[in-house]
Amino acid sequence: MARSKYDSSARERILAAAEELFAQHGFDATPTSRIAALAEVPKGLVHYYFKRKADLLTALVERLPDERVEPARVVVPGDLAESLRRLVSELDRRLSASRMLSHLLWREADTHDAVRDALQDRFQVLVRQVRAVILAAGVGGLAMADVDSAAGLLALAVSYRHSMARHVEVNGADAMDRELTFIADALKSRSRHE
Amino acid sequence: MARSKYDSSARERILAAAEELFAQHGFDATPTSRIAALAEVPKGLVHYYFKRKADLLTALVERLPDERVEPARVVVPGDLAESLRRLVSELDRRLSASRMLSHLLWREADTHDAVRDALQDRFQVLVRQVRAVILAAGVGGLAMADVDSAAGLLALAVSYRHSMARHVEVNGADAMDRELTFIADALKSRSRHE
């Protein structure tokens, strides 16, 4: 069996190059030749591994890291704000590795079905996770509607920070923490009044 | 007097065609020839009006409708939830006309400075407007931090619905109303406890 000249890292290098360039200039505006150049492989090798250019995108999506966080790892029983804070910080750690990729997803979701599907899946997962933490943090007597609203708003904020923050800088660096606290307090307030 | 062959609507038709196609397939994936075809003008005319293809994008951005809503028109003194509801519904009316355009902005902000600037401006305007309405609705005794958080979250939700909802359908059609109510109630709760 012929041994890979690139000790099997060539494919990875190509994907890494594609991720960077796609995120930077967009899928359409990135020629495969440039990907090859950045990955330091001959142009032909890119097409050997990925028959169509779009296959690069698909492969990138399949390579997405799992962002699921075990609720037990972050929940501080009785302290919702702290629980959410730990969840967000844990998500941050994981997502920041693929921040460029997240951004890319939003850009290309329109035109590539695989990308759009992945984007939707990931967002659903995110919402469910926030919901799980809220419930596990043990603030009794919450209306489900409130939980859903809080989870939706928070998921949006997290997701947005990781994919869109590049464009829209609105509340400064501590905005997330402030919003998170606001939501936690709001939930607490409402539960007391039930 | 010499009348233009296209009674001066040709330019508009070109822009309308560009907006539709850009939003649908993206800027790079839309040839000027296709814009010309949709606008039913000769290909040469597109380049006559817009020397560079990117000029189409710039012109589109400059043509963006103003989405500013006079706070007085929507505020119901003393009823924050209703005030916000009216604000959102008013914004909805205005934005739905240019929903494709909003979506386009997010896609192309990366690579076109003019677009990114416009996107940022519009978001800032949106946040300030929400803040103004919250303040005008007369819920006394609010911490500025809470107002900012609420405004940020709500602006995000509105903006997101108009440009991204295409991809991520998370909370169903009534999500916005629920979230809006949640925020209003949260603010009210907190003010009472001050």
Place this chain on the structure above:
Amino acid sequence: MARSKYDSSARERILAAAEELFAQHGFDATPTSRIAALAEVPKGLVHYYFKRKADLLTALVERLPDERVEPARVVVPGDLAESLRRLVSELDRRLSASRMLSHLLWREADTHDAVRDALQDRFQVLVRQVRAVILAAGVGGLAMADVDSAAGLLALAVSYRHSMARHVEVNGADAMDRELTFIADALKSRSRHE
């Protein structure tokens, strides 16, 4: 209106170049760049006039000269051999101008429907024409089956000479004349026996 830089002969030159190269090396083995070079036009112009490479073939087919010969012009009443001889010589004159093209048709008929259709049409016309001349030459008392056979064989011989002679040199230069005489005599003989 913009005037053609090539005083409208560029298209023709491209077609001529294509005809020559296609006939020489085959359709697939001829790059459009080579056609452009031979026609002395920039590569882009070839694709400007002919969006797909196959369109060159179609255009070539549509440009095929009409090979129809007015029977009256060649028939010598009562002398079938001479009538056929004149027909063939007239066809020769016309076809020799497009000998390469005829050859090309046979090669590419498999893979290009337009070519195959043209080839069939032209062959039908050829057969009918030979038949018409036989009948007009006034050899009475012929069975239709014989006329058909004679026409079919002769058409084959003529067509073959113009498109295949390049490969198969079988009977020498005077073969056609000999075969033609043979057929004429055969018909005459058979008519006498009716």
Place this chain on the structure above:
Amino acid sequence: MARSKYDSSARERILAAAEELFAQHGFDATPTSRIAALAEVPKGLVHYYFKRKADLLTALVERLPDERVEPARVVVPGDLAESLRRLVSELDRRLSASRMLSHLLWREADTHDAVRDALQDRFQVLVRQVRAVILAAGVGGLAMADVDSAAGLLALAVSYRHSMARHVEVNGADAMDRELTFIADALKSRSRHE
């Protein structure tokens, strides 16, 4: 003893696949990868057996079945028409096995010398064979010119049917038989009149 992984039929399977694909789409339009796929062998093996792609064509030509028919096997003394009929039917049987291949020869003769040579050889053999049968069928008193003409025309008709009939359907299914009879009768007539 070490047995080849493919029990020595792999080479044959490759050739069979090549024959089919070449005949169907042409030599140039058939990638070796597709041949390998159809033959169900790894792509590398095709190039292992046939260093150049053109070698496939050469091998195919060398594998051509011998179409020579022993005159004695078909001649019915004194009955020329029947003799020719039997010859043609015998040739039919042999050629139909390699009809695709015959067709292929005409297509690729232009560009591959080995193919052109084989094509010419086979045609020569065909003509000589028809001539031998005509002479052996014992129609006395024939001019050599007539025999040559008849043989040439008939060989053309046979050859044409096997390689070109795909394109030009002119006289229907019984054309060959009719033409064959016509030629036989013609020869007979002419011999009587000598």
Place this chain on the structure above:
DNA sequence: AATGAATGAGACTTCATTCAT
């Protein structure tokens, strides 16, 4: 003012062929 013609840079892709094992 308006436009058809023309251009050339460059994109994606295919593919025969070579090579290391």
Place this chain on the structure above:
DNA sequence: AATGAATGAAGTCTCATTCAT
């Protein structure tokens, strides 16, 4: 003997842009 990996040359086609009128 056999084969997956790798390569680079070349091909078709698209397209923004320029130009001449």
